[in-house]
Amino acid sequence: MLNQYPLWRYIFIALVVIPGLLYALPNLFGNDPGLQVRGTRATRVDTQTLENVTAALQAAGINPREAALDDGSIRFRFEDTEQQLKAREVVDDALGNRFTSALSLLPSTPKWLSSVGGNPMFLGLDLRGGVYFLLEVDIEAAYARQLQSYADSSGDLRRILREEAEVRHRGVNVNRSGKIEVRFNDGASRAKARDAIERLLPDLTIEERDGESPLLLLSLSEQSRKEIRDSAIDKNMTALRNRVDELGVAEPLVQRQGDRRIVVQLPGVQDSSQAKEILGKTATLEFKLVDEEHSVQSAIDGRVPPGSKLYKMRDGVTDILLYERLLYSGENIVDAAATFDNQGGGGAIVSITLDSRGTLINQRVTGENVGKRMAAVFVEDQTEVQRDASGKPIIGEDGRQKLVTRRLEEVITAPVIRDQLGKRYQIEGLDGIQEANDIALLLRAGSLAAPMRFVEERTVGPSLGRDNIKQGFRSVTIGFVLVLIFMAIYYRFFGIVANVALALNLVLLVAVLSLLQATLTLPGVAGIVLTVGMAVDANVLIFERIREELRVGNTPQASIHVGYSRAFSTIVDANVTTLIAAIVLFVFGTGPIKGFAITLSVGIVTSMFTAIFVTRAVVNYFYGGRKLEKLAI
Amino acid sequence: MEFFSKDTKFDFMGLRRYALILSSAVIVIGLLALVFRGLNWGLDFTGGTMVEATYAESVEITTVRDQLRTAGIDDAVVQYFGTARDIQIRLPASEDASDAIGASAKVMDALHDAFGENLVQTADSDVQQCAKAGSTETSPCHVQMRRVEFVGPQVGDELANDGGIAMLIALGCILLYVTFRFEWKFSVASVTALVHDVLVTVGIFALFQFEFSLPVLAAVLAVIGYSLNDTIVVFDRIRENFRKMRRGDSVEVMNVSINQTLRRTVLTSVTTLIVVLTLLLFGGEVIRGFSIALFIGVIVGTYSSIFVASPVVLQLGISRDDMLAVKKEGAELDAIP
Numbered sequence: 001m002l003n004q005y006p007l008w009r010y011i012f013i014a015l016v017v018i019p020g021l022l023y024a025l026p027n028l029f030g031n032d033p034g035l036q037v038r039g040t041r042a043t044r045v046d047t048q049t050l051e052n053v054t055a056a057l058q059a060a061g062i063n064p065r066e067a068a069l070d071d072g073s074i075r076f077r078f079e080d081t082e083q084q085l086k087a088r089e090v091v092d093d094a095l096g097n098r099f100t101s102a103l104s105l106l107p108s109t110p111k112w113l114s115s116v117g118g119n120p121m122f123l124g125l126d127l128r129g130g131v132y133f134l135l136e137v138d139i140e141a142a143y144a145r146q147l148q149s150y151a152d153s154s155g156d157l158r159r160i161l162r163e164e165a166e167v168r169h170r171g172v173n174v175n176r177s178g179k180i181e182v183r184f185n186d187g188a189s190r191a192k193a194r195d196a197i198e199r200l201l202p203d204l205t206i207e208e209r210d211g212e213s214p215l216l217l218l219s220l221s222e223q224s225r226k227e228i229r230d231s232a233i234d235k236n237m238t239a240l241r242n243r244v245d246e247l248g249v250a251e252p253l254v255q256r257q258g259d260r261r262i263v264v265q266l267p268g269v270q271d272s273s274q275a276k277e278i279l280g281k282t283a284t285l286e287f288k289l290v291d292e293e294h295s296v297q298s299a300i301d302g303r304v305p306p307g308s309k310l311y312k313m314r315d316g317v318t319d320i321l322l323y324e325r326l327l328y329s330g331e332n333i334v335d336a337a338a339t340f341d342n343q344g345g346g347g348a349i350v351s352i353t354l355d356s357r358g359t360l361i362n363q364r365v366t367g368e369n370v371g372k373r374m375a376a377v378f379v380e381d382q383t384e385v386q387r388d389a390s391g392k393p394i395i396g397e398d399g400r401q402k403l404v405t406r407r408l409e410e411v412i413t414a415p416v417i418r419d420q421l422g423k424r425y426q427i428e429g430l431d432g433i434q435e436a437n438d439i440a441l442l443l444r445a446g447s448l449a450a451p452m453r454f455v456e457e458r459t460v461g462p463s464l465g466r467d468n469i470k471q472g473f474r475s476v477t478i479g480f481v482l483v484l485i486f487m488a489i490y491y492r493f494f495g496i497v498a499n500v501a502l503a504l505n506l507v508l509l510v511a512v513l514s515l516l517q518a519t520l521t522l523p524g525v526a527g528i529v530l531t532v533g534m535a536v537d538a539n540v541l542i543f544e545r546i547r548e549e550l551r552v553g554n555t556p557q558a559s560i561h562v563g564y565s566r567a568f569s570t571i572v573d574a575n576v577t578t579l580i581a582a583i584v585l586f587v588f589g590t591g592p593i594k595g596f597a598i599t600l601s602v603g604i605v606t607s608m609f610t611a612i613f614v615t616r617a618v619v620n621y622f623y624g625g626r627k628l629e630k631l632a633i
Numbered sequence: 634m635e636f637f638s639k640d641t642k643f644d645f646m647g648l649r650r651y652a653l654i655l656s657s658a659v660i661v662i663g664l665l666a667l668v669f670r671g672l673n674w675g676l677d678f679t680g681g682t683m684v685e686a687t688y689a690e691s692v693e694i695t696t697v698r699d700q701l702r703t704a705g706i707d708d709a710v711v712q713y714f715g716t717a718r719d720i721q722i723r724l725p726a727s728e729d730a731s732d733a734i735g736a737s738a739k740v741m742d743a744l745h746d747a748f749g750e751n752l753v754q755t756a757d758s759d760v761q762q763c764a765k766a767g768s769t770e771t772s773p774c775h776v777q778m779r780r781v782e783f784v785g786p787q788v789g790d791e792l793a794n795d796g797g798i799a800m801l802i803a804l805g806c807i808l809l810y811v812t813f814r815f816e817w818k819f820s821v822a823s824v825t826a827l828v829h830d831v832l833v834t835v836g837i838f839a840l841f842q843f844e845f846s847l848p849v850l851a852a853v854l855a856v857i858g859y860s861l862n863d864t865i866v867v868f869d870r871i872r873e874n875f876r877k878m879r880r881g882d883s884v885e886v887m888n889v890s891i892n893q894t895l896r897r898t899v900l901t902s903v904t905t906l907i908v909v910l911t912l913l914l915f916g917g918e919v920i921r922g923f924s925i926a927l928f929i930g931v932i933v934g935t936y937s938s939i940f941v942a943s944p945v946v947l948q949l950g951i952s953r954d955d956m957l958a959v960k961k962e963g964a965e966l967d968a969i970p
Contacts, residue, residue: 126919134788270761271752272781273738454734455785462759463687464779464919471917479911483904490900523848526912526920530855530927533908537862537901544897570869573814574862580806581858585851588799593851600855 003560004624005617013617016609017504023511026109026120032065033084034106036250037074037091041242041314041378041445042438043098050074056094062087077106098316103268104250121514124521124595125458127472129465130267131275132591134456135240139260142232142450144178146334147220149356151180156201157218165189165196170213180204180218183211190214229259231335232450237262242445243279257590261455272459283380285330285446289365290373290414291321311377313411320411322375327365332358336443338436341428348436350413350427352443359423367420375414378446381407412442458591472525479529480506483536491543494633497618498539501610505535508606513599524595531603537574538611542567546633556628564616571612575604645891645939646884646947652940656829663836672839675846675922676782678796680726680789682736685779686744691717697744704743706736715918719779726786737781748775796850800831803854807861815868822945823864826937827857833933834926844922852926859905860934863898864942870894871943887943895939902935 037053039045050069057064057076064087066077078084084103091101107120125132150157151174161169161182167189175181184190194206194216203224207217220228233256240262244252253265269275291308299310299321309324335353340346354362365374415427430436460468483502487495509528513520546563554562579601586597623631676683694711697720701709706724714721722740727733745751750763753771763774784792804824811820834853838845870890878886909931913924 136785270778273735273741276734276738454783455788457734457737457781457783459737459778459781461761461778461780463761463777464685466759467917468919471915475911475915478915479908482907482911486904486907522917522920523851523923526916526923526927529908529912529916530905533905534859534862536904540897540900540904541866544900548893570866573865573869577807577810577861577865578855578858580810581803581854584799584803584806585854588795588802589851593847596848596851596855 003557003620005620009613010617010621013613016508017614020504020508020511022113022116023118023515024507026107026113026118026514027510029108029110029120031105032108033078033081034104034250035064035076035078035084035087035091036102036104037076037095037099038072038102038245039099040245041098041380042441044438045069045072045074045099049095049099053091053094056090057087060086060090062090075104075106100246100248102248102250117515119514119517121510121520122517123469124519124524124592125265125267125465126460126522126592127465127469127520127525128267129270129460129462130265131269131272132456132458133264133266133276133279133454134257135236135262135264135279135452136455137232137236137260137262138451138453139229139232142228143220143225144174145355145450146224146228147178147180147218148174150201150204150218152356157182157197160196160200161193164200165193167193169193175217178219179207182216182218184214184216187214190216233260233262235335235444235447236450236452238441238444239283239446240264240279242283247275247278262452270459270461272457276454276457283330283378283446285333285412285443286377286379286409287327287329288322288325288375288377289327289369290375291323292372294321296321311375311409311411313414314378316410320375320414322377322411327374328354328358328361330443330447332361333443333447336440336447338433338440340433341426347428348430348433350430350436350440350443351424352427353424362421362423362425366417366425370417370419373414373416376412376443377409378412378442379407379409380446413439468522472522475529476525476532479532483532487536487539491539491633494539494543494546494615494619494631497615498536498543498611500618501539501614502532502535504614505603505607505610506532508610509599509603512602512606516598516602518598518602519595520599521592521595523592524599527596527599527603530600531607534578535603535607535611538567538571538608539615541571542611542615543633546631550631550633556631557623559631560619560623564612568612571608575608579604642892643895644888646888646944649940649944649947652944656833656937656941660829660832660836663833663839666836666839670839670842672835672845673842675844675849676723676784676789677847678789678793678845680784680786682724682733682740683780683782684722684737684740685714685781686720686722686741687715687777687779688718688720689773689775692720694720696747697722700743700747701740704739704746706739706743709740726784726789733785734783737783741776741778741781744776745774750774792847796847800850800854800857803857804828807857811861811865814865815872818946818949819868821949822942823861823868825945826864826942827860829937829941830856830860830930830933834929837929838926843925846922848920848923849926852923853930856927856930856934860930860937863901863935863938866897867891867894867938867943868946871946883947887947891939891943898935898938902931905931 037045037049039049047069050067053074054064054067062078062083064076064078064083066075068075076087078087088101088103091099095101109118109120151172157180158172161167161172168185169189170183170185172180172182182193184193190208194208197204197206197216197218203221204218205221207219209215209217237254237256241254244254244264244266247266247269249266249269251267253263255263257263264279266275291305294305294308296310296319299305299308300319304310304321307324308321311320311322312318313320332355333352334355335351337351339349339351341349413427415429427439430439480502484499487498487502489495491498506528509531542563545567546559549559549562550556582597582600582604586594586601589597694713698709698711701707701711701722708725710723712721713719724736724740727736741752745763748763750765752774753762753764760773761777762771764771804827807827808820808824811823831853834856835845837843838849843849867890870893871887874886874890874893878889881889906928909924909927912920913928916924
């Protein structure tokens with residue numbers, strides 16, 4: 001019997017279609033006004049915070065529909081925007097500046113749906129409105145600094161030449177092409193030096209040159225360049241994330257792009273110049289000795305001894321007295337990482353690496369002060385818009401919003417100096433790996449890795465975001481309807497079957513995009529529109545083949561059979577080439593273009609599935625196994 | 634309903650000389666336009682700053698330009714992009730990249746200043762709010778920022794580079810694929826058709842000075858992939874007919890093949906054109922260039938499948954023997970799903 005599908009094929013199709021409908025469903029639900037609370041500067045949000053905030057809200061007569069703590073932040077859901085705005089003020093008052101709150105739109109997906117992973121599609125900035133920045137880290141500066149620290153008088157190079165190789169040299173300096181030049185008296189010294197350097201300084205690549213005197217040219221190896229690059233980007237990203245948290249933006253994105261760039265996305269932000277200003281600033285670190293001679297209590301009472309200053313520790317409660325003298329600062333820190341102490345007790349430690357200047361100072365200070373405590377102070381200039389009693393921004397006489405800058409200084413940690421330290425040292429006695437991570441994070445956030453600059457910005461205002469969604473939606477709807485009408489008129493019954501497949505195709509496309517949580521952009525919507533037009537190609541191919549077979553004189557059943565089988569390889573061929581183009585676009589494209597590539601690729605796959613399998617199934621169901629006189633085609 | 638109840642019998646191959654003349658003419662005009670007018674490169678490739686703003690009432694371009702000049706911005710290009718209330722301001726890329734990022738803020742400030750108001754970042758509203766100096770009252774700004782784009786110079790160069798490479802890689806992959814599925818004469822012919830499509834599209838963009846931005850490049854790439862569909866369908870039929878038809882020389886076989894697939898070629902182009910026209914009319918000005926590129930691409934792509942790809946195959950001396958070599962491979966892939 002021709003054209004009869006075995007049952008399992010129908011089941012298979014159902015197995016694809018029903019989850020498809022399910023996962024496309026979340027997109028039909030709207031959004032609720034929400035509030036997101038996060039901690040800044042490595043402050044943790046926990047159940048205690050949740051209790052405090054909930055209590056504060058209830059005291060103010062606000063009852064959130066939902067309050068959830070997950071993934072380091074608290075999310076509240078409200079009935080309306082009025083409650084949402086009021087809640088923000090209450091929360092900000094209750095929590096102070098260790099936490100930020102951000103207004104957000106939370107999808108109203110019902111619990112049963114989201115628990116199986118059903119989420120609405122993720123909208124790109126061009127559909128939501130917001131700011132996109134691309135920053136580039138000046139890696140060359142980082143390389144230069146590292147190389148310089150070898151060449152410095154306190155650096156490792158001279159020490160090795162002197163003590164390990166035991167040779168005299170006629171000069172060490174960085175030449176114009178950025179390499180370290182070491183001049184020797186003779187070839188023998190150079191050979192000895194080369195040996196020692198190869199052995200002890202694996203980060204450097206060595207070249208020999210003969211000038212007026214034998215030379216060694218040293219530069220950073222590819223491996224060490226990569227390490228510096230990764231570390232610099234990591235530190236800059238940490239600093240940026242820190243800053244972005246303070247901006248109070250819901251769902252921000254900070255991501256590495258390529259080998260030296262960082263993407264920052266701030267949905268909902270409209271004033272990009274303010275964002276730029278705040279992101280451009282970085283925090284710093286100050287290392288000072290703890291003043292243990294004088295009484296902290298009397299300082300609190302008002303009698304601060306000259307040369308010292310009162311600080312608060314990170315917990316916001318404990319006071320500590322530090323000598324004002326700055327020992328070294330964050331720019332002398334090359335790296336700070338949290339690890340486990342392999343040699344000691346096995347507890348969590350923070351391992352700090354300093355540059356040459358920091359090493360020098362550290363050696364001297366720690367040598368003279370064993371047994372005393374040294375503190376790391378986190379310093380940040382926080383710029384905020386000044387608001388009046390009702391929360392509205394204050395405008396100054398010059399017409400600009402009044403910005404108030406507060407200098408935040410808090411002591412991250414103040415460990416005891418066990419013995420004289422040098423380039424690398426550890427901070428021990430921490431509460432656990434969590435605390436170690438926090439401290440390392442703050443140290444990295446406060447240490448300038450390499451200068452960054454903005455190389456790209458794309459800001460979309462709220463009105464354009466709205467327009468884009470409207471126009472995109474309209475295009476899809478109109479295009480879809482026009483194609484439906486055309487197919488129904490031109491191919492009659494088979495046209496309607498094709499239309500069913502087309503509708504299903506769209507549903508599957510939306511479902512896959514939602515599941516992947518791929519970002520939908522305006523070109524992405526155009527890709528969906530294009531898919532609608534291209535999806536019918538396959539059906540046109542099949543139906544025209546069927547018509548041809550009928551014209552030649554074949555029976556209806558045979559025509560259907562031949563139509564589908566002959567067209568199959570052609571359909572695959574044709575779609576594969578578009579798929580190739582879409583994949584190339586995906587690999588090379590960024591942002592909006594990637595969105596287009598994704599919708600096009602997924603659309604091609606789903607349209608092949610629906611055009612071939614689903615229409616065949618429907619046709620077989622209606623026509624299969626019967627005797628046919630005519631076909632409504 | 635059917636448009637063609639019988640197979641048409643156009644002598645397509647006979648027209649190929651005229652097609653060659655037409656294509657050459659269009660390409661030459663396009664190349665001339667490229668040389669003398671150049672492409673209207675978008676910001677993505679040139680670098681620079683672009684600000685789009687919408688006013689509450691219509692505004693004069695000269696007024697805006699004067700406002701910018703007062704703020705010290707002299708080299709701005711100001712034009713309408715929609716109605717007389719929509720203004721687009723472009724600043725060229727500057728060598729001093731350090732504060733180029735701040736240029737857009739300067740522009741918006743200048744525009745706000747003309748109304749004596751300043752932007753106030755408020756909670757997620759659909760409309761930007763402003764306040765006058767010294768007050769806390771906010772109201773919708775007279776000038777609404779629609780979008781801002783800044784592209785640093787090296788990023789622009791990179792995007793242009795990457796775009797070119799992407800194009801070449803796509804063409805290369807397609808060449809390989811078609812060779813694998815058919816044989817080399819077909820792949821040379823199809824690549825020729827694709828290059829023809831790209832040249833015509835780019836030429837038209839140069840002629841009418843449509844903005845050539847990154848999405849336009851993406852559209853051209855998508856068209857490359859898509860226009861091959863038609864070409865492959867025709868080639869497929871040609872291969873089938875070479876094997877089936879005992880009589881007839883190459884010209885006849887190809888004519889018959891194209892006539893047989895004409896219906897299908899026209900129809901799929903029609904359905905795709907329906908949606909592309911929808912995009913063009915309703916998609917909005919942000920993807921205008923993209924939609925135009927798709928529109929031109931689909932039309933030219935269909936034309937080139939018939940009048941460029943097939944003649945080239947013919948010229949390369951396609952014959953029945955070429956088909957026998959690929960027979961085995963093709964047969965096993967014509968399977969039922």
